[in-house]
Amino acid sequence: MSNQFSLLRSRRFLPFFLTQALGAFNDNVFRNALVILIAFRVTGLDAADVDFYSNLAAGLFILPFFLLSATAGQWAERSEKSRAIRQIKLLEIGIMVLAAFALWTGSLPFLMAVLCLSGAQSALFGPVKYSILPQALRPEELVGGNGLIEASTFLAILIGSLFGGWLMNAFDNGECYVAVAVLVLAIAGWLSARAIPVAAATDPSLRMDWNPVRQTWRVVMGLRGHRAVLNAVLGISWFWFFGSVVLAQLPNYTKVYLGGDASVAPLVLTLFAFGIGLGSLMCEMLSRRTVEIGLVPLGALGLTVFGVDLYLARPEAALVAGLDWRAFLAVDGNIRLCIDLLLIGLSGGFFIVPLFALVQQRAPRERLSQVIAANNILNALFMVAAAVLAIVLLQAGLNIPELLLVTAVLNALVAIYIFTLVPEFVARFVSWxxxxxxxxxxxxxxxxxxxxxxxxxxxxxxxxxxxxxxxxxxxxxxxxxxxxxxxxxxxxxxxxxxxxxxxxxxxxxxxxxxxxxxxxxxxxxxxxxxxxxxxxxxxxxxxxxxxxxxxxxxxxxxxxxxxxxxxxxxxxxxxxxxxxxxxxxxxxxxxxxxxxxxxxxxxxxxxxxxxxxxxxxxxxxxxxxx
Known part of the structure; x- marks a missing residue:
């Protein structure tokens, strides 16, 4: 194969690629439509109620990753993975049937319960999603395959969020359009999953431990015997911490500090997500189709440098408000902000893709699904920690640019700590x-x-x-x-x-x-x-x-x-x-x-x-x- 895009012509990769992209897209259509529904369509909710339900929605989606990831990792280890994916996609169809009914009734408790079920389905899919790649791809294809997966995931998050919001806002009966969309997307994901080639179970004799607390502790502690894998997982989780802080602040940052209207928010989000996708796709070219962990320090450096420059470019609130995207781009200094957001995303792609490939390359093959499960648990924990830190610092009097600056500086400290523990990252960076x-x-x-x-x-x-x-x-x-x-x-x-x-x-x-x-x-x-x-x-x-x-x-x-x-x-x-x-x-x-x-x-x-x-x-x- 000449490059990673050749994988999109291969049955080893294309059906799985479409399946996971459609799943990520569908999740975000439903989640963002629900956020819009809560904020603008449900009567009788004041601002405090909207904040409560919005935060509850985020928490309910993340909760299953704590409760189910360890069990999902065991199940993925002992299952033939193409069949497991088809079963998960059938579950998604059932959940989206419930979602359509909940949207029709307009019951918030019912919608919240369905969102939690959607998070559970994602938690089940996570260990299979990343552990199937080393079975389907050759070693020299691993970085390119991961780059395509990460790029498609972030673009699916972006486009799915925009599409779900558009469906809910553009039509008086937007709930019906969203219900039809999520059902169609779930069925399309199941159809594409039917073409995924067989991927044998890596440990079919594994005995399941159904105690989620004990098994969660076991899979997380199991990382300690593989130092490079453990630190790669911590690096991935830190990226989600960093990304969660940035993504959560972008709407208010756009409105208050960039002076943009509703047309600028999608532009800002697009720059960040497109940067991650571009950086993910560039990893194969820069690493010559090998797992080049020397890119990780380069990505960490970019996250800090461009994060700090984002603060320096606009530390105070904008003097004007309500700018559309054309007027926004015409304001002096805003192109610099756009470049910073793009390069923060680009650096994130350099940072996360080699780490995922490293985990897949060096984790024991028979335990890879459980390692991915541990990764998902830590990701969720770091995302919750990011939300808590943001709330505490904003309540303490920091503004959003200062919060983003603190996150960029913390990134430098975390990177130095990880690279001190595993000097191989720095050695590979210098040699690269x-x-x-x-x-x-x-x-x-x-x-x-x-x-x-x-x-x-x-x-x-x-x-x-x-x-x-x-x-x-x-x-x-x-x-x-x-x-x-x-x-x-x-x-x-x-x-x-x-x-x-x-x-x-x-x-x-x-x-x-x-x-x-x-x-x-x-x-x-x-x-x-x-x-x-x-x-x-x-x-x-x-x-x-x-x-x-x-x-x-x-x-x-x-x-x-x-x-x-x-x-x-x-x-x-x-x-x-x-x-x-x-x-x-x-x-x-x-x-x-x-x-x-x-x-x-x-x-x-x-x-x-x-x-x-x-x-x-x-x-x-x-x-x-x-």
Whole structure:
């Protein structure tokens, strides 16, 4: 497949994509129609009653995520997923029949009960929605597939909200039109679900625990054994915290601080949602179809920078009010506000898509649905916390721009905390940034690197950038063994430590450092990690591959694991090599943005791997392109 949009022609993906998009669209048609009904169509409600029912509606939709997510995760684990989705969509049809009847009667308690049922259906669908993707998609399609799902979800939220509000406002009997719409959408979702291919149960023998409190505690605590997954889930939940604060304030922010009328509110919401969708779709292109968690710090940085600039652009209430969207865009400074909102959304897409892909890639396949369930529980908890924080700060006297500023600053603090716990995010970001800025890279053969389990990666050594290049190219975390003097270079040591590189010295230089290095290599392989080494023992001084040293044989004798040969092509003529340096040190680069290649070959069994055979394999991969 050439890019993520090719997935939309595939039966592996398209029916599921349509099913989940129609579900998100339908939820928001009904929810926003209900909000409009409460605010403008129900007689006898004062402003306090409207606020009460509006907040109750939000709470009733979120409540089932706390009560049902853990059970839904177990059910998704033991069920064939295409059948489970069809059952959920049949449930949606039944709920929308009740919704149509509730709209016809105009009973608020009945409508609230139906909204809670709609939340329950969404809670059941969540674990299946994200756990089916790794079964349906190849590893290199995971980021693109998640990007399409996230983009469609936010666009469905936007368009569904606008459509539901329009149906309710545009017609005297808007309730009837909404009732017909939600029924048609539910049936369309069920029809598309019938075309989803079979996706086998990941743990059909799982015994259900029907105690929601005990199982909720169990699935959330189960994240602790997978540090990267836990922090990815916390990052996703933080995004929903951030997004909830922003989305909840946009209507009043538009009216009071932007001076806009009812036509400006959809424009502002569209900018934010479109930004998220665009950022989600760009992730595949920027990550070269790998799970590139280096985009997460970039997204976190954007959320803070553009969030702060949004405050600086308009800290006080607008001097004029009631502007339509054309007049609004004509006011000095408002284009800057629009760009900020768009880029906040764009940064959110960069932030959340790699995190979802990381969870799907690294969580145990047989527990992925339960991990997604834990994620949904924490998402709901963070969204409630966001609402509470907003209420407290606004009651304390902050205005909406100040609340958004506080949220942007909190985002920076949370990001620093997460990246401190998992330095791999920052290490990947720096390596991704470096290779994007300095090189044009052709990457081949990464499918030969195992998705899990221990393996040794061996590669030729041409420049001081080699480890960073391979770290940025290989989707799995890779622990490089590097010469201790390079490891200790000021300014780079912190990056190498964050990447958990292993410093090594020659036996004559420092035998203690060498022995510690071999012990660390063995421990890393025993833990199922990927270890990278440069068996030449140093940078090439003439562009040719030097004979491989026998340290690789010592590693394999102690811990026999598969060996993946890799080769760097074109690096000799690029930046930071020793080309033409009589002093044997790197000179200023002769060529910026050089075109280079990284290629991986099939794994070699440990019993067939020797220093000489691995050297021959790397030479063959590199060819004559030094």
């Amino acid at each position: 940034l470096a290779i994007k800025a300095l090189y044009r890279i052709d990457i081949q053969g990464l499918e030969h690197i195992p998705d899990e389990g221990p393996a040794l990666v061996v590669c030729n050594h041409v420049s001081y950038m080699d480890a960073l290049l391979l770290m940025g190219a290989v989707p799995r975390p890779i622990r490089f063994v590097m010469y201790y003097r390079i490891f200790n270079i000021p300014g780079m040591k912190q990056l190498f430590k964050a990447a958990r590189a292993i410093p090594i010295a020659g036996s004559k230089e420092d035998p203690d450092v060498m022995e510690r290095a071999f012990a660390q290599i063995d421990a890393a392989l025993a833990a199922g990690e990927l270890v990278g080494i440069f068996p030449e023992g140093g940078l090439t001084t003439d562009g040719e591959i030097a004979p491989f040293k026998r340290g690789v044989e010592r590693i394999l004798a102690t811990r026999p694991v598969p060996v993946v040969p890799m080769a760097l092509r074109g690096m000799w003529a690029s930046m930071w090599s020793r080309r033409d340096s009589r002093l044997h040190r790197a000179r200023l680069p002769r060529r910026f943005r050089a075109r280079i290649g990284i290629i991986a070959g099939p794994p070699i069994a440990p019993e067939q791997a020797s220093a000489a055979s691995l050297e021959a394999a790397v030479r063959a991969l590199r060819g004559d392109r030094a």
